[in-house]
Amino acid sequence: MLSEIKEQPIILITNDDSIAAPGIKALAEAVKDLGRVVVVAPDKPQSGMGHAITIGYPLRLHESFLIDGVEAYTCSGTPVDCVKLAVDKILHRKPDICLSGINHGANHSINVIYSGTMSAAMEAAIERIPSAGFSILDYSMEADFSAAKVYARKIAEFMLKADPKQHLLLNINFPILPEGLIKGVKFCRQANAKYEERFLEREDPHKKTYYWLTGDFINFDEGEDTDVWALANDYVSIVPVQFDLTDYKLKKELENNWNL
Amino acid sequence: MLSEIKEQPIILITNDDSIAAPGIKALAEAVKDLGRVVVVAPDKPQSGMGHAITIGYPLRLHESFLIDGVEAYTCSGTPVDCVKLAVDKILHRKPDICLSGINHGANHSINVIYSGTMSAAMEAAIERIPSAGFSILDYSMEADFSAAKVYARKIAEFMLKADPKQHLLLNINFPILPEGLIKGVKFCRQANAKYEERFLEREDPHKKTYYWLTGDFINFDEGEDTDVWALANDYVSIVPVQFDLTDYKLKKELENNWNL
Numbered sequence: 343m344l345s346e347i348k349e350q351p352i353i354l355i356t357n358d359d360s361i362a363a364p365g366i367k368a369l370a371e372a373v374k375d376l377g378r379v380v381v382v383a384p385d386k387p388q389s390g391m392g393h394a395i396t397i398g399y400p401l402r403l404h405e406s407f408l409i410d411g412v413e414a415y416t417c418s419g420t421p422v423d424c425v426k427l428a429v430d431k432i433l434h435r436k437p438d439i440c441l442s443g444i445n446h447g448a449n450h451s452i453n454v455i456y457s458g459t460m461s462a463a464m465e466a467a468i469e470r471i472p473s474a475g476f477s478i479l480d481y482s483m484e485a486d487f488s489a490a491k492v493y494a495r496k497i498a499e500f501m502l503k504a505d506p507k508q509h510l511l512l513n514i515n516f517p518i519l520p521e522g523l524i525k526g527v528k529f530c531r532q533a534n535a536k537y538e539e540r541f542l543e544r545e546d547p548h549k550k551t552y553y554w555l556t557g558d559f560i561n562f563d564e565g566e567d568t569d570v571w572a573l574a575n576d577y578v579s580i581v582p583v584q585f586d587l588t589d590y591k592l593k594k595e596l597e598n599n600w601n602l
Numbered sequence: 603m604l605s606e607i608k609e610q611p612i613i614l615i616t617n618d619d620s621i622a623a624p625g626i627k628a629l630a631e632a633v634k635d636l637g638r639v640v641v642v643a644p645d646k647p648q649s650g651m652g653h654a655i656t657i658g659y660p661l662r663l664h665e666s667f668l669i670d671g672v673e674a675y676t677c678s679g680t681p682v683d684c685v686k687l688a689v690d691k692i693l694h695r696k697p698d699i700c701l702s703g704i705n706h707g708a709n710h711s712i713n714v715i716y717s718g719t720m721s722a723a724m725e726a727a728i729e730r731i732p733s734a735g736f737s738i739l740d741y742s743m744e745a746d747f748s749a750a751k752v753y754a755r756k757i758a759e760f761m762l763k764a765d766p767k768q769h770l771l772l773n774i775n776f777p778i779l780p781e782g783l784i785k786g787v788k789f790c791r792q793a794n795a796k797y798e799e800r801f802l803e804r805e806d807p808h809k810k811t812y813y814w815l816t817g818d819f820i821n822f823d824e825g826e827d828t829d830v831w832a833l834a835n836d837y838v839s840i841v842p843v844q845f846d847l848t849d850y851k852l853k854k855e856l857e858n859n860w861n862l
Contacts, residue, residue, distance in 0.1 A: 387658065389657055389658075390654060390655045390656070390657040391652075391654045392651075392652040392653030392654045392655070392682075392721065393652030393653060393654075393715045393716055393721075394650060394651045394652045394653075394654040394680075394716075395650045395652070395716055395815065396650070396815065397649055397650040397815060398647065398649075400804070400812040400813055400814050401801070401812065401813045401814075401815070402810070402811075402812055402813070403811070403813070420654075422652075423815075426799050426801070426815065427801060427813060430799065430800055430801050431801055431803070431813065452728060452845070454847050455653045455724070455728075455845060455847070456653055456654075456655055456682075461652065461653075464715070468712060468715075468796055493862070496862055497862065500860050500862070509849075509852065510852070511849070511852075526862070527862040529853050529856050529857045529860075530848075530853075531846070531848040531850070531853065532846055532847055532848045534846075536728060539686050539690065540690060541661070541686070541687060541690050541691055543691070544660070550662070551662075551663070552660035552661065552662055553660055553661045553662070553663070553687060553691065554660050554661075555655065555656065555657060555661070555683075555686065578862075580856070580862075581847075581848055581853075582848065582849040582850075582852035582853045582856055583847045583848070583849055584847055584848070584849035584852070585712070585715060585847070586791070586792055586794075587714050587715070587773075587792055587841075587843045587844055587845070587847075588790075588791040588792045588841055588842065588843070588844070589769075589771070589842040589843055589844035590791070590842075592769065592770070592771075592842035592844070593789050593790075593791065593841075593842045596789050596840070596842060597789045600760050600789075602753070602756060602757065602760070602786070602787040602838075602840075
């Protein structure tokens with residue numbers, strides 16, 4: 343099977359939980375013999391950074407260690423900065439594929455918008471690099487990545503064999519289950535689900551108010567073709583993602599009705 | 603015309619250039635007599651923050667001043683944080699519409715992904731608030747907002763009269779032209795255009811390397827229905843925007859060809 347993969351492809355790995363997260367180690371272990379694996383990850387947690395880039399400050403890169411046989415670097419910026427810097431200053435070319443994660447915590451439904459993990463994958467896809475973001479529905483540092491590693495490897499093999507010119511951007515989430523209990527993989531649409539947020543109000547020692555973001559996840563979507571449904575029914579969910587945000591239907595409606 | 607608008611609607615205004623930017627003052631001036639205008643803006647520049655939210659730190663809100671007759675607050679977080687905090691802690695309800703900007707600098711084409719201005723508008727739209735982000739192709743602090751104000755007001759009036767249940771999220775860009783030379787408004791799709799980035803490499807006084815993000819804007823799109831085309835041809839561009847990022851075409855292709 344591997345004979346179909348081109349000689350020594352370059353696999354760029356990044357994440358948003360930082361180089362110190364078990365998830366990125368698991369991802370590198372899963373694919374390290376599929377090519378030259380290079381890790382460029384944030385030097386501190388960057389969850390919720392979305393597609394942020396660093397404009398007003400300069401960035402730093404440092405050599406680092408993750409696992410044997412894998413080059414690793416830390417970057418002082420966001421997950422998107424990691425991808426940009428990796429291509430321009432470390433690889434000096436585009437990698438063959440880019441893998442982001444494995445994120446500690448779900449990135450299904452609307453989370454795709456807020457997730458640094460998915461934004462890093464999207465940044466690579468904007469650069470026409472086949473890319474995938476991986477997340478597991480388990481926030482804990484002791485999360486069991488063994489099933490996720492099996493699937494991540496299989497998906498990376500498919501990505502390496504795909505037409506490199508094809509737009510390929512995947513949002514992959516894993517349920518908290520051992521491999522034997524996972525029913526398989528579902529290609530899904532992004533569920534219409536989101537967080538209903540409330541801010542917790544507290545007082546600092548100087549009697550000034552400050553706010554903490556909190557919230558509950560609410561699924562408004564009854565469809566059985568969504569990522570939220572697939573995960574709740576013991577499947578790995580894969581949502582193919584685009585970055586043309588044009589709402590073509592609304593465009594037509596406004597053209598017909600708004601006489602500006 | 604205004605009689606069709608409901609009594610005293612609430613108009614939330616935010617941006618990513620901070621409360622101190624002339625663009626947000628221009629936007630508030632343009633619409634201040636259309637309802638109760640409330641400004642909640644970042645207390646420092648937040649360009650390029652994309653859809654980042656603040657998770658690991660608490661947030662602060664402070665009363666501020668922008669223009670007479672308009673309530674104004676600063677928030678210590680990102681543009682998306684501003685919208686979330688405004689709804690939960692200042693308005694205690696959803697505003698009738700949310701306007702973001704006027705941004706100093708273009709947010710056409712792929713910029714929609716990186717822009718804090720557009721991410722704030724998208725955050726409101728996720729909350730089912732009709733929303734628009736406004737940007738002018740002029741970075742300077744002395745930018746002439748007079749034409750932009752005329753159009754922003756007209757667009758806000760249409761937004762206030764639209765069905766509040768309809769999904770409405772608009773990315774609006776203004777060319778650098780006086781009102782008389784603007785040919786009108788075009789509803790557009792997001793151009794396939796992006797920045798080709800390079801990092802400038804420098805050495806600090808301690809002989810350590812650091813990197814500055816730089817780049818050139820490249821338009822790969824020859825279509826005459828794009829925002830980039832409209833702006834280059836003296837139109838105001840409006841791209842209706844969605845946040846279901848599912849790539850339905852790719853989903854079908856992968857379902858047929860990837861046997862995971």
